[in-house]
Amino acid sequence: MKNDIWIVAEQHQGKVAGISFELLTRGLALAAKSGQKLCAMLFGHNIEESGLQELIDRGADMVAVIDAPELKNFLVEPYSQCMLEILRKYEPQIVLAGATSSGRTVLPYVAMTAHTGLTADCTELDIEPESGLLLQTRPAIGGNIMATIKCPDFRPQMATIRPRSTPQAPRLAGRAGTIERLPLPEKAKFSRVRFDRFIPEEEEFNLQDAERIVVVGRGIKKAENLPLIRELADALGAAVGATREVIDRGWLSYPHQIGLSGKTVTPKFYFAVGVSGAIQHLAGMQTSETIVAVNSDPEAQIFQVADFGIVGNLFEVLPPLIEKIKRGEKAW
Amino acid sequence: MRIAVCIKQVPDTKSVKMDPTTGTVVRKGVQSIVNPLDLYALETALQMKETYGAETVAVSMGPPQAIEAVKEAIAMGIDGGALISDRAFAGSDTWATAYILAAAIKQLGHFDLIICGERATDGDTGQIGPEIAAELDMPTVTYVNKLIAAEAKAVKVSRLVEDGAEEVAMELPGVLTVVKEVGEPRLPTLRGKLKAKSTEITSMALKDLELNTSYIGLKGSPTRVVKIFQPKVVRECRKVYAENEGMVEEAVEQLVGFLKSREVLAS
Numbered sequence: 001m002k003n004d005i006w007i008v009a010e011q012h013q014g015k016v017a018g019i020s021f022e023l024l025t026r027g028l029a030l031a032a033k034s035g036q037k038l039c040a041m042l043f044g045h046n047i048e049e050s051g052l053q054e055l056i057d058r059g060a061d062m063v064a065v066i067d068a069p070e071l072k073n074f075l076v077e078p079y080s081q082c083m084l085e086i087l088r089k090y091e092p093q094i095v096l097a098g099a100t101s102s103g104r105t106v107l108p109y110v111a112m113t114a115h116t117g118l119t120a121d122c123t124e125l126d127i128e129p130e131s132g133l134l135l136q137t138r139p140a141i142g143g144n145i146m147a148t149i150k151c152p153d154f155r156p157q158m159a160t161i162r163p164r165s166t167p168q169a170p171r172l173a174g175r176a177g178t179i180e181r182l183p184l185p186e187k188a189k190f191s192r193v194r195f196d197r198f199i200p201e202e203e204e205f206n207l208q209d210a211e212r213i214v215v216v217g218r219g220i221k222k223a224e225n226l227p228l229i230r231e232l233a234d235a236l237g238a239a240v241g242a243t244r245e246v247i248d249r250g251w252l253s254y255p256h257q258i259g260l261s262g263k264t265v266t267p268k269f270y271f272a273v274g275v276s277g278a279i280q281h282l283a284g285m286q287t288s289e290t291i292v293a294v295n296s297d298p299e300a301q302i303f304q305v306a307d308f309g310i311v312g313n314l315f316e317v318l319p320p321l322i323e324k325i326k327r328g329e330k331a332w
Numbered sequence: 333m334r335i336a337v338c339i340k341q342v343p344d345t346k347s348v349k350m351d352p353t354t355g356t357v358v359r360k361g362v363q364s365i366v367n368p369l370d371l372y373a374l375e376t377a378l379q380m381k382e383t384y385g386a387e388t389v390a391v392s393m394g395p396p397q398a399i400e401a402v403k404e405a406i407a408m409g410i411d412g413g414a415l416i417s418d419r420a421f422a423g424s425d426t427w428a429t430a431y432i433l434a435a436a437i438k439q440l441g442h443f444d445l446i447i448c449g450e451r452a453t454d455g456d457t458g459q460i461g462p463e464i465a466a467e468l469d470m471p472t473v474t475y476v477n478k479l480i481a482a483e484a485k486a487v488k489v490s491r492l493v494e495d496g497a498e499e500v501a502m503e504l505p506g507v508l509t510v511v512k513e514v515g516e517p518r519l520p521t522l523r524g525k526l527k528a529k530s531t532e533i534t535s536m537a538l539k540d541l542e543l544n545t546s547y548i549g550l551k552g553s554p555t556r557v558v559k560i561f562q563p564k565v566v567r568e569c570r571k572v573y574a575e576n577e578g579m580v581e582e583a584v585e586q587l588v589g590f591l592k593s594r595e596v597l598a599s
Contacts, residue, residue, distance in 0.1 A: 012495075074498075105462050108426070109462045112462070112463040117554030121456065141343070144562075145561065145563070149555050149556065192470075192503040193471045193501070194502075195498065196500055198496060198497075200495060260456070268596075269594070292591070293569075309570070310572055310573075310584075310587060311572070312583060316574070317584060324585075325597065
């Protein structure tokens with residue numbers, strides 16, 4: 001199991017997190033091109049056994065686990081030491097992690113120590129046919145450009161991958177794979193950061209889990225007009241998101257922000273209302289399945305990524321639309 | 333307590349425009365500003381200075397004109413500054429940049445705390461903070477949204493994670509990266525601006541630092557940019573116009589039909 005492709009699986013309170021299965025999707029695509037094996041590393045405490053099997057069912061040929069009380073909560077030093085142990089023992093060619101609060105912390109820490117390159121927040125990955133090198137593509141300069149980056153001379157080639165930028169790998173029951181349990185490395189017993197407590201988000205609001213999102217932009221003109229948006233969202237059974245301009249004006253709170261400086265979302269249905277479509281915003285939503293936009297400006301950039309667009313005044317378009325949707329519901 | 337704040341001068345991305353014919357970023361006329369997310373790092377340092385007493389130093393690596401960023405930090409209330417600038421540093425990726433910054437920070441003497449912004453708005457990597465920590469063998473806490481308490485040998489902070497916040501305590505010396513929630517950055521004052529004019533900024537070049545020259549600049553960077561391109565947009569938008577009342581009804585009708593075809597609405 002040397003020179004393979006590795007993903008950094010994540011767990012929360014012992015349960016394997018969804019980002020792990022997104023990373024398997026990425027890993028499987030690369031492994032199919034390069035012919036390498038796909039392995040997963042997972043660190044935590046009291047990790048559910050079924051989760052390890054699920055990693056195999058969804059594509060891992062091997063799962064390396066370190067399960068110890070010291071790894072119960074994410075702490076950069078113990079997690080780095082565990083990852084460095086994997087690097088030493090298995091000499092991966094490629095290591096992919098989620099661009100999450102922990103992935104974006106531990107990967108740079110490890111890359112620096114291991115002296116290798118790390119590309120942040122990739123949205124596309126590929127293998128260069130002639131060299132076999134990992135091609136890592138990511139947005140830069142506020143999403144105005146895309147850059148493709150490689151790491152020719154150092155190993156492993158490391159990248160963090162934007163969450164929700166790819167679907168989770170499907171489960172194939174009965175897939176074969178091995179689980180290797182490693183002891184906690186001596187150095188991982190030591191941490192200069194102490195975890196005190198976790199405070200869950202008060203508002204149970206997770207935009208990234210929503211299958212349908214109605215997104216409001218500056219076209220709404222003022223906070224007083226927001227009930228119209230909520231009415232539309234309610235009629236569609238959708239969550240409410242917003243562009244940065246709406247958040248910056250304090251009309252909605254930051255967890256609602258979609259775009260490069262907010263959340264990346266890939267819902268089944270994305271409805272942009274009064275959203276101009278700044279490139280920074282598009283970077284956070286353009287992989288949504290179906291995109292509809294209403295905007296008074298026929299040249300608005302949002303139409304470039306939309307499947308269906310109404311060029312018109314949202315205050316004239318939404319009321320009859322809401323009415324129609326509601327009526328349809330009753331008929332149903 | 334001594335605090336270093338790492339800041340970067342970046343193009344004002346709000347004013348970045350794309351050339352529609354060449355598809356490249358138009359740099360002409362784009363203003364340079366202090367990375368907006370670094371202002372929160374500066375603010376955090378200033379709050380610590382006010383509450384606990386601290387000497388604060390702004391450190392920036394960049395071309396000679398990045399001295400303006402350091403001066404702006406001083407105008408906000410930071411005590412001193414250093415500019416790390418050398419042609420040999422050009423083209424450094426995050427690994428090489430962190431390597432150079434760490435060497436410069438070491439050179440500037442002992443710091444109890446190093447504070448960075450969450451990420452720079454041009455590179456958008458957010459890697460420098462943890463990389464500096466690793467290079468200096470310090471602990472790090474990222475995405476800090478609140479400073480709870482500080483003492484000589486430790487800080488207690490809250491950090492934002494996906495589904496909430498974590499309270500952690502970090503031994504000093506250590507590195508924090510902070511997010512917007514730490515507090516609205518103060519504006520430079522007139523007095524600060526005057527002070528910025530008279531404060532001598534330490535300048536550091538390759539010769540002043542203990543560096544392995546094969547680890548710096550474009551050549552010393554593990555990563556290579558091989559291609560830059562404009563994100564392509566591939567959707568055919570069916571546009572309907574609803575510019576007067578009669579058209580609105582027709583447009584809504586078509587939209588509802590479309591939503592049914594995509595199974596957003598029951599048909």
